Amino acid sequence: MSVYGVQGEDRSDYTKEESKQIRARSRRLLGSLLRPHIGRVVVTMILVVIAVAANIAGPMIIAFGIDHGLPAIMQQADWLPLWGATIVYVLAAIVGGVLMFVYTVSVARISQTVLFDLRRRLFDHAQRLSLEFHESYTSGRIIARQTSDLESIRDLLDQGLNELVRGILFMGFTAVAMLILDPLSGLIVFVALIPAVLLTRWFQVRSTKLFRETRTTSARMIVHFVETMTGIRAVKAFRKEPANQREFDQRVDDYRDANFRTINIFGIYEPGIMSIGAITLATLILVGGLRVVDGTLEIGALLGIALYARNFFQPIQGIGMFFNGYQAASAALEKISGVLEEEPTVREPTQPKSLPASRGQIDFDEVEFSYGADKTVLPDFDLHIPSGQTIALVGTTGAGKSTLAKLISRFYDPTEGAVKLDGVDLRELANDDLRRAVVMVTQEAYLFAGTVADNIALGRPGASAEEIEMAARAVGAHEFIEALPDGYDTDVAKRGGRVSLGQRQLLSFARAFLADPRVLILDEATASLDIPSERLVQEGLTTLLADRTAIIIAHRLSTVAIADRVLVMEHGRIIEDGSPDELIALGGKFASLHRAWRESLV
Template structure:
């Protein structure tokens, strides 16, 4: 017996847990680095050229003080003796170094922008493809607000770093390295002064890094919560207005914004300590270097030009530190964002294509449940042991109280979920072995929502078959009784339905979804509460379309309205995941079971 184990999305855990232990932190860091490496791999030539230009720019920039020292200690004495060649040559080299530094800087800024935009484009497309690829189980646990946060706030944080921050960090680090090396080569004693000063700088930076890393991770979570709350409120705006939740929602949102503000204030507070500490360390180091150098010049141990150069190098060494501190904030924010995105991209669909899928280009629609057991994650079992045979071409109605397992059966047939145990077959082939392309062609579900995308009526009907001709689209609409009302729309089939189909009524949306299903021509059609939101005239309109839609195909109809059940060949009454009654509508109505009681109650409600 084949079983599958539900997978808990790791990305959800990462999102909710900001206090990660050391092992988790290492795992997430490696995961983020793998993602970064995969993004840079196609751009390695451009990236290497960018790095080379950064190195050239900073090396040329660091040569300035050494050239000044040479001009003072060699060029000026030579000029006093009437020889201007050393001074002119040194000046020329200084100008050349400035030109090289400027040209290389312009080059790496342009190339870095190209690399950054290519990375963001690739990453944005990966996130979109991944969110479409993931199974329904993931989307039901990972809210739409979090997914939007990945595409907006997190990618914006990466954009802020990649646009300029990463090059500034790299340039600053290389410049400090070249300055330190130059200082040691020129005067090792002055280099020792700088080396001693690096110790408190490293300690201060480490202190800042540890605290800001935690705060930025918390800030990303707070930002995601803000977006989730906003998206859910806007999606449920009708319920908000209907139940007067505006004031309560304002209080909740204010609390979330206050939490976000508080976290940002704590981060800025760290900067208020870090930046002055760096400046103080740098100024003290320059003062010490100047005092020591002055005594050495007076003793004749040090040339004046070398003293000037060492002071310039010491001062310049600390200049990038402050700039790097500014961009380090962006780096921390981007690193936290990359953690979240890498977590999303490494999610594995719980419903996956078989390694060697079985082709099923044509299907008759014969469904069989063999000892099927299923439960949602760690929740209680919904279907304990379902055995059911549905011959091809038969229309089955599933009825029962809420929570009986009707919609779960539909989701398993559509393979939105895989069975936990047992087998579910189509024409004798386990659904898990059928190629996803063939399965999606063979099984189509029409839901209560009848979702329409922004675009024309024609585009929405052709959703399952984009290559369908206009004649085929109109034939599908005629078959389900939608052609007449479509022609009455302002632009007929070319009418834009607006967001979620707001330009047409509920009944018309449902008929358009029926036309879409008819055009797809599946072997198995699932109608999940497809008429429950319609009024009586709208339901009658849809019922006429159902007659054509259900012909010559296997159909599973899930409905609370028993008027919809009348078109079924067979009725299955479900309770607690089991079939407790099975028969034709006429047989069950004439009996004394649950369906007969449901039918009598429904008739009484119509009187």
């Protein structure tokens, strides 16, 4: 597991050791991203050094032209020094411009390649993480990792690092050039750097805290927005709009206040740097002018120094702005590295056993399962389900029925004991073999963007149109599909918005039928159907469940009637086991549930 864990990502009370581990983890991730491009990075750095040096040479060339070229013309009628300075100046400008263009393009290519790799890595890893992670990690946070956090890293790679590298090189070469032209002027600039560095340090410390606060309030605002829009049906059903609006307004206010505090320090920093630069330039011109008068400084050197001094402090502002991008990208990289360091709790075996043709026999051998240290759902559970048998699981909410289904599907692994398919521990099976052998249909019946045919074909990619239609006919979905505007080519729109809840469930049945698993699990799969649709599906279920092992979890006992065997669960244990007729005759828990269901139909 990562240092963060899925719950502690936004904490601010890390110990020094935890913070050190987090930074080391981020550096490892960044190193792994840049390592394949190290050669291009080195070449790019060489290019920018040459480009900046060529641009910095301009004022020195101008100073040479004035101090040596003009006297040569006036005294000796020799135009060569001036023409030479002019040609060198033009060539330096061309070389600097071309190399800076190549550098900028190269940096952009490196950053886009790194971001492409990181996006793919994050998406791939998030898909491989176990269901436990996704049930703990909110959707808004995982969306933020793929959007705003990656954008922060992109801004740093595309702009921030560019500003930093160019700024440092520009200031370094400028300082050297000024020392060459006039050591005293260089000393004045170095003295002026002291307050500039102190102001920049103050800005860095303050901005680190304020930018983190801005990012935190922004993330909270985005998460609230995403979760509200994702659960908009529940929001409207329970009339939560006013409460949600008040909470969102508060989070927007927090974000606005954090931004105002950030703007305030910029209002101090940027004018401060500009003032230092202006005072330094005035001092250089005053001191340099007096020295020109007494003949200790050439006029061309003074002009070159003034040109250098005018632009010397500008990169400091860019370097100060770099801290903004750096802090945002650093925090984003920490969060992304935290997700990438999460390990699946359900792992594919390194040397899986093959299962070419499953029979569908399921065994629970002394299984114990807990969602947490103090939440044991299945204590010492044993169960044998022969191949081809249809099992119905009934019981009150929280009895452990869905947990049983998740263990068979290997969404989770048991804490103790083993769940076996045809005598093979599920932890020893390859995921591909397990997914072909076991399919679960849930109440959610999620449909992806695309056509009706595309969604049915998820059960078996590459299935023909005839096979898709046959699956739809088998579960009673063909008639309503044909009535859609474009039949099987109808786009279901976002999350199946063009079809009803019951129709989505029928499509999920068709998908499962096409997959043709040996073990089929129906977890409240008929709960969304109305009575006529349920009766139609009952006929389809007879076809769907034939010649395969089936586990049906249902509160509607009409679905249970087609089961060969009913298991009544209570607190993670089986309290009754038998055929529906046997349990009704027994007069126990199932009989009372069945009686209550019959009375509800009257």
